[in-house]
Amino acid sequence: MSVPLRRSLAIGLACSALFAGVAHAAGSIRAVGVENEYANVISQIGGEYVQVRAIESNPNTDPHTFEASPAIAREMAAAQLVVRNGLGYDTWAKKILAANPSQARKVIVVQDLLGLPENTRNPHLWYKPETMPKVAAAVADALSSMMPEHRAYFAARVKRFDASLRPWYEGLAAFKKQYPNTPVAVTEPVADYMLEAAGCEIKTPWSLQAAIMNGTDPAPQDVSKQNALLGQRQVKVFLYNQQVTDSLTQSFLATAKQAKVPVVGVYETMPTGYDYQRWMMAELNALRAAVSKGTSTTVLH
Structure with missing residues (x-):
């Protein structure tokens, strides 16, 4: 689901525990994946050099009822890298980032990576087979610009990530044929x-x-x-x-x-x-x- 009219930016405390008491490792990049599948990909590419937080991460709740707490707003404002979906799915995150501008922060909008117009009717982009390789590559590029000395490390992890998707691609092709x-x-x-x-x-x-x-x-x-x-x-x-x-x-x-x-x-x-x-x-x-x-x-x- 994804519609702005069902989302709110109400200030609440329901999700603040996600970030309470979290310490960031020295020398690591603070990253946020607004949706937890994107946070997972950031983690797979960044490895030991990132500290990643997923905001929408509860599979037992309707993500459309999500409310951003002050703690979440602070976490996003402090992030050096943010990945969000776009297409109206996480407009609240866009508003938080706009209210806390930073030239040092890199924001990856998956909608833009895929070149999709605003009127794209299905926002659930993570089910699209071509999405995550592009996200992984964009994450590696962003991390490499912040830590150029580890560019080869990030590139190697992208290569490993892409290879790990082959069983899914092969399974889709096999199902389509059978x-x-x-x-x-x-x-x-x-x-x-x-x-x-x-x-x-x-x-x-x-x-x-x-x-x-x-x-x-x-x-x-x-x-x-x-x-x-x-x-x-x-x-x-x-x-x-x-x-x-x-x-x-x-x-x-x-x-x-x-x-x-x-x-x-x-x-x-x-x-x-x-x-x-x-x-x-x-x-x-x-x-x-x-x-x-x-x-x-x-x-x-």
């Missing part, structure tokens, strides 16, 4: 980029996906269409946003269960215990299990 044009239904466009890369045909109307993502009431005909997709088994799997399950999503889940359509819960926020590569593989494996075996995966362990 299960071409697999019809699927979704609630929101959380994993749409991955589904498209896997050759799936997303049958849910975009207008329904957008309404659920934006927290608005979907058109009755779209709800009827979705219920037909599930109830008449016109799709092989139903993927829903595991972090946000309202009454409409629950009704779709009930319809899918009754029709014996396997379901897969996908995440906006990287689950605890994963790095980015293993998270993407886990989501792809859940999709494969649903299509090949009819197995549902509602929670990644």
Whole structure:
């Protein structure tokens, strides 16, 4: 999900514990990944030379209800490197950075790395296979400009990171070849980029996906269409946003269960215990299990 109207910059204390009592290692670069998957990539590239903080990191909450505390604002203002998504997903972070300008701070906006216009309708860029190699390269460039003596170190870690994504890419290609044009239904466009890369045909109307993502009431005909997709088994799997399950999503889940359509819960926020590569593989494996075996995966362990 991603819409500015569902986000707020209210000042609260809910997330201040993320940064309380944290000491930064001497000589290291202070970095912030607004979304924890980006923080994870910063850490993988920067290694011992970065101290990284992830702000949106709770996979059990709706990231659209996030409230930035004063502690978070201070942490971001002090950061030397920030990576944020863009496309309206983290507008609150953009406002904090604008209110605390620094010529020494480097800010990487993933939307800009990919050359995407503001009207790009799906902001969940981390599910896009080409995203993270570009993020990793940009992070290495930024770190190298701050620590040129470690340029080779950062370059080597980018090379290792890129190689570690090959199993995911190969898995996507294999799925596309083995299960071409697999019809699927979704609630929101959380994993749409991955589904498209896997050759799936997303049958849910975009207008329904957008309404659920934006927290608005979907058109009755779209709800009827979705219920037909599930109830008449016109799709092989139903993927829903595991972090946000309202009454409409629950009704779709009930319809899918009754029709014996396997379901897969996908995440906006990287689950605890994963790095980015293993998270993407886990989501792809859940999709494969649903299509090949009819197995549902509602929670990644």
